[in-house]
Amino acid sequence: MVRGRKQSSMIEKEHICNIMENYEKGKITIGTLGSHSALNIFKGAKEEGFRTVCVCKKENEMIYRRFPLADEIVIVKDFECLLDDNVQKRLRQLNTILVPHGSFNAYLDMDEILNKLYVPMFGNRKLLRWEIDRELQRKWLQRAGLKVPKRFKDASEIDGLAIAKFPGAKGGKGYFLVNSSESFYDKAEYMIKRGHSTPEELENTYLQEYVVGVNVYPQYFHSIFKNEVELLGMDKRYESTVDGIGRIPALEQLQIRIIPTYTIVGNIPITVRERLLQQILKMGDNVVKVSQEIAPPGIIGPFCLETVITDNLEIFTFEISARIVAGSNVGIGTSPYAYLKYGEGMYMGRRIAREIKNGIGNGELDKIIL
Ligand SMILES: Nc1ncnc2c1ncn2[C@@H]1O[C@H](COP(=O)(O)OP(=O)(O)O)[C@@H](O)[C@H]1O
Numbered sequence: 001m002v003r004g005r006k007q008s009s010m011i012e013k014e015h016i017c018n019i020m021e022n023y024e025k026g027k028i029t030i031g032t033l034g035s036h037s038a039l040n041i042f043k044g045a046k047e048e049g050f051r052t053v054c055v056c057k058k059e060n061e062m063i064y065r066r067f068p069l070a071d072e073i074v075i076v077k078d079f080e081c082l083l084d085d086n087v088q089k090r091l092r093q094l095n096t097i098l099v100p101h102g103s104f105n106a107y108l109d110m111d112e113i114l115n116k117l118y119v120p121m122f123g124n125r126k127l128l129r130w131e132i133d134r135e136l137q138r139k140w141l142q143r144a145g146l147k148v149p150k151r152f153k154d155a156s157e158i159d160g161l162a163i164a165k166f167p168g169a170k171g172g173k174g175y176f177l178v179n180s181s182e183s184f185y186d187k188a189e190y191m192i193k194r195g196h197s198t199p200e201e202l203e204n205t206y207l208q209e210y211v212v213g214v215n216v217y218p219q220y221f222h223s224i225f226k227n228e229v230e231l232l233g234m235d236k237r238y239e240s241t242v243d244g245i246g247r248i249p250a251l252e253q254l255q256i257r258i259i260p261t262y263t264i265v266g267n268i269p270i271t272v273r274e275r276l277l278q279q280i281l282k283m284g285d286n287v288v289k290v291s292q293e294i295a296p297p298g299i300i301g302p303f304c305l306e307t308v309i310t311d312n313l314e315i316f317t318f319e320i321s322a323r324i325v326a327g328s329n330v331g332i333g334t335s336p337y338a339y340l341k342y343g344e345g346m347y348m349g350r351r352i353a354r355e356i357k358n359g360i361g362n363g364e365l366d367k368i369i370l
């Protein structure tokens, strides 16, 4: 029944349900790749009474030993080995439900996840495809009525401050600002020289209006069981070098020709003016509604909107993640919004585990797994 790695047609829900049927429901293990928000996920799983398994690379093992939250550690050469038959088999033996995070999209091939990963995953894995495509995301956000930054299809269309996003860039590394097609080609050359990108990638660079304002990244959780979108936290990113530039006087900035980049280094918790919550809550509801149309049954569990809020308090959304985001790590333990909703001790990793526990309890695990 469980097919091996060579098989490659799209995994159907019934395959996963068959695997789940053979699981011992009293001995479910929550697993993920050792990276991104794994500690958050493991801590939450343990607090809800689950066992945990971490699939990690040898060089990162120390992290998952020092913070003793993984009951079992499976060492792999690289993250792609998650798809190896023996690793998948071990995970199924442990009755594992995988919780996907950003490293799944960043380091694994999307088709492989969709076609070859015969381990139940929390959430709707079909939405991962929407998430890795900037144009699909844009359509989704627009259909939900959210404001999105303008897109320039070609460098010649640039008519103001724009951000250039190289396709291969991970975590904002190698993005840069331009204000004309000349400055685009000039800076692109410089970025290639610095090794941030390759000439081939230049062709597919995504050019977008740069919205001047402040970053706000609300983190939501859509519960299928409660039929509600919960706001559980908010953060802003701490990005190198853009967040360091303000510490250097303008004169020196010009002399050493700093081009800001957006390499994510960490996250900072924030709260917003209370009046903004209305719109932020509605945006979450609308995004979920559209997700139910484009990839039924839509978003299951965590998602995050990446926004810039202007001085008119207009909210522009430039990205969506339909899974747990690393920004939710600022809420480990609790966050102001999780506290308002749940009181002590709720955060994204735990909320996921709670939903899985509820699914086991009400016999509806199949509704939140794919
Ligand atoms: N349209 C935009 N306007 C202003 N800032 C932006 C815009 N798009 C991206 N950024 C900045 O660049 C960072 C990385 O961009 P993002 O599209 O989120 O890339 P990634 O796919 O690497 O997460 C963001 O966190 C934000 O600081």
Ligand SMILES: [Mg+2]
Residues within 6 Å of the ligand: 306, 319
């Ligand atoms: Mg982003």
